[in-house]
Amino acid sequence: MSAISFQMTSKKRKLKDQLFKWVCVSSIVFVLLLLAALLFGVAKDGLPRLNSQFLQGFSSRKPEVAGIKAGIIGTLWVITITIIAAFPVGVAAAIYLEEFANRRSKLYGLIQLNIANLSAVPSIVFGILGLSLFVGALNLGRSILSAGLTMALLILPLIIIVSQEAIKAIPVGIRETSLALGATPLQTVFKQILPNALPGIITGLILAMSRAIGETAPLIVVGAVTVVFNPPAGLHDKFVVLPIQIFDWSSRPQRGFHENAAGAIIVLLGTLIVLNSLAVVIRARHQRKV
Amino acid sequence: MSSVGANYSETRARFGPRKTFFRRLETLIKFLFFLSAFFSVIITVGITFILLKETIAFFQSPEVTLREFFTTTDWSPTFANPKFGVLPLVNGTLIIAIGSLLIATPIGLLTAIYLSQYASPRARNIIKPILELLAGIPTVVYGFLGLFYVTPILQRFFPTVEVFNAASGCIVVAVMVLPLITTLCDDAFSAVPKSMGEGALALGSTKFEVIQKIKFRAALSGIAASIILAMSRAIGETMAVTLAAGQSPKMTLNPAESIQTMTAYIVQISKGDTPVGSTSYLTLYAVGFVLFVITMTLNIIAKKLVLRFRILSV
Numbered sequence: 001m002s003a004i005s006f007q008m009t010s011k012k013r014k015l016k017d018q019l020f021k022w023v024c025v026s027s028i029v030f031v032l033l034l035l036a037a038l039l040f041g042v043a044k045d046g047l048p049r050l051n052s053q054f055l056q057g058f059s060s061r062k063p064e065v066a067g068i069k070a071g072i073i074g075t076l077w078v079i080t081i082t083i084i085a086a087f088p089v090g091v092a093a094a095i096y097l098e099e100f101a102n103r104r105s106k107l108y109g110l111i112q113l114n115i116a117n118l119s120a121v122p123s124i125v126f127g128i129l130g131l132s133l134f135v136g137a138l139n140l141g142r143s144i145l146s147a148g149l150t151m152a153l154l155i156l157p158l159i160i161i162v163s164q165e166a167i168k169a170i171p172v173g174i175r176e177t178s179l180a181l182g183a184t185p186l187q188t189v190f191k192q193i194l195p196n197a198l199p200g201i202i203t204g205l206i207l208a209m210s211r212a213i214g215e216t217a218p219l220i221v222v223g224a225v226t227v228v229f230n231p232p233a234g235l236h237d238k239f240v241v242l243p244i245q246i247f248d249w250s251s252r253p254q255r256g257f258h259e260n261a262a263g264a265i266i267v268l269l270g271t272l273i274v275l276n277s278l279a280v281v282i283r284a285r286h287q288r289k290v
Numbered sequence: 291m292s293s294v295g296a297n298y299s300e301t302r303a304r305f306g307p308r309k310t311f312f313r314r315l316e317t318l319i320k321f322l323f324f325l326s327a328f329f330s331v332i333i334t335v336g337i338t339f340i341l342l343k344e345t346i347a348f349f350q351s352p353e354v355t356l357r358e359f360f361t362t363t364d365w366s367p368t369f370a371n372p373k374f375g376v377l378p379l380v381n382g383t384l385i386i387a388i389g390s391l392l393i394a395t396p397i398g399l400l401t402a403i404y405l406s407q408y409a410s411p412r413a414r415n416i417i418k419p420i421l422e423l424l425a426g427i428p429t430v431v432y433g434f435l436g437l438f439y440v441t442p443i444l445q446r447f448f449p450t451v452e453v454f455n456a457a458s459g460c461i462v463v464a465v466m467v468l469p470l471i472t473t474l475c476d477d478a479f480s481a482v483p484k485s486m487g488e489g490a491l492a493l494g495s496t497k498f499e500v501i502q503k504i505k506f507r508a509a510l511s512g513i514a515a516s517i518i519l520a521m522s523r524a525i526g527e528t529m530a531v532t533l534a535a536g537q538s539p540k541m542t543l544n545p546a547e548s549i550q551t552m553t554a555y556i557v558q559i560s561k562g563d564t565p566v567g568s569t570s571y572l573t574l575y576a577v578g579f580v581l582f583v584i585t586m587t588l589n590i591i592a593k594k595l596v597l598r599f600r601i602l603s604v
Contacts, residue, residue: 122526
């Protein structure tokens with residue numbers, strides 16, 4: 001009697017086990033299918049728009065004449081400034097934290113905690129900071145420069161974190177050997193640590209870059225424009241970037257602009273996928289070497 | 291003169307570190323490194339200072355009181371007769387945050403369980419990069435997807451759904467935070483010591499029972515941390531909700547209606563032509579401050595939970 005009831009419960013339990021596994025599998029299949037369906041929609045709407053006129057056009061009232069040239073060039077400008085401003089500071093900060101800081105000091109704890117917190121602050125709050133600091137206090141105007149610097153503040157925590165990871169991964173032996181041979185700590189940093197950490201740092205830089213390329217909200221707060229007829233030519237020019245162009249077209253009522261937005265999304269996602277693949281390749285190569 | 295002290299300083303002067311040009315340069319460069327690291331603290335102080343200063347200026351204006359801001363339910367700061375009750379914006383933000391988590395948490399948790407407990411290494415190697423890809427999609431793209439693909443589908447099933455609606459905002463934000471929840475929960479499950487599960491398996495438990503009764507409980511604080519971080523992300527999320535959920539501040543709980551979140555309001559006021567420095571314009575900072583305080587609090591709570599879960603799993 002009890003053997004039978006044991007068998008029954010055992011069967012039930014095994015059934016439950018199988019059922020649960022399939023629930024897990026179906027949840028992931030659901031996510032993948034959803035993603036595929038959405039991307040298919042974008043491709044269907046946007047691909048017909050991708051022609052040379054679209055890539056070279058500027059703002060227009062007519063969706064079929066409008067293009068993304070200003071957005072692409074604006075994005076290039078802003079990202080360049082962002083990288084120039086954030087990269088040296090971020091790497092220097094990571095070097096300090098990994099190589100020189102006293103890990104037991106309160107200051108070290110404070111800085112680490114602060115970087116972690118900062119990386120989780122909503123991006124739009126950085127926009128408010130940029131608006132008050134660069135546009136307001138420093139009087140740089142609603143310009144490419146302000147946009148790039150705001151973005152630099154936004155990705156700085158990310159660059160510090162990934163650079164720290166890259167430096168941490170260097171074997172202690174390299175450091176100690178260098179010091180034992182009489183190199184000063186700074187010589188060790190510049191001749192041993194940085195060259196060895198570089199692939200990791202570059203990977204992180206590319207990821208930070210792709211984050212900055214996709215960010216929209218802080219640039220709206222800093223004051224992007226949406227109607228541009230010339231590509232920006234200098235640091236103090238007004239700016240528009242690709243995601244802002246997508247936002248603007250999406251919020252217009254005409255269907256033609258929605259197709260334009262889909263086309264711009266394909267360009268944006270394509271760029272990000274290329275960048276991410278690049279990061280993966282660099283990481284893989286480096287791992288093989290070590 | 292032959293005391294130890296005199297000899298020491300003499301020796302130090304002759305053989306100790308010399309203040310040559312290069313030594314000074316080293317000190318200078320090290321100081322620059324320190325400044326770079328300290329700069330992150332300055333950013334936080336800067337954000338806090340600016341938000342606080344302008345928020346105080348906002349409350350000093352005669353048009354608004356603290357009581358009105360935090361207790362009344364009418365938000366129309368740019369109208370001729372402005373009303374400054376922030377609760378509709380908080381309501382909109384909470385609808386998005388809670389709604390998206392109700393969708394994302396079960397799916398993310400199940401996906402994480404699949405990845406950490408069932409998936410073959412090969413399946414993991416395929417699915418993990420896809421999740422990373424999902425995490426890298428810009429939020430404005432999610433907004434586009436919500437507005438032009440999710441909403442029409444919702445409208446087909448529920449004809450009362452408005453063009454801008456909270457539901458499509460919740461759905462796209464859920465997809466957006468899904469990779470975060472999955473990755474963190476995956477880490478939490480993987481951190482549970484293997485021996486704990488193996489003991490139960492040896493006693494005849496099924497895999498499901500091991501997951502349900504042992505691993506899930508051991509990973510609980512990590513899971514909780516992932517949900518709180520996802521909530522913080524959902525609250526700070528801007529473009530997706532601006533495009534999909536609309537621009538009408540309302541005290542509604544109906545997901546078919548258009549709402550406005552705090553972030554969407556900040557976008558609206560930034561795009562508009564409200565005169566800089568007016569009380570209506572200062573709402574930008576007051577709302578930003580509320581947003582900043584809420585997300586910071588959530589991040590600190592999550593951090594504490596993660597710390598606890600690390601101590602437990604060691």
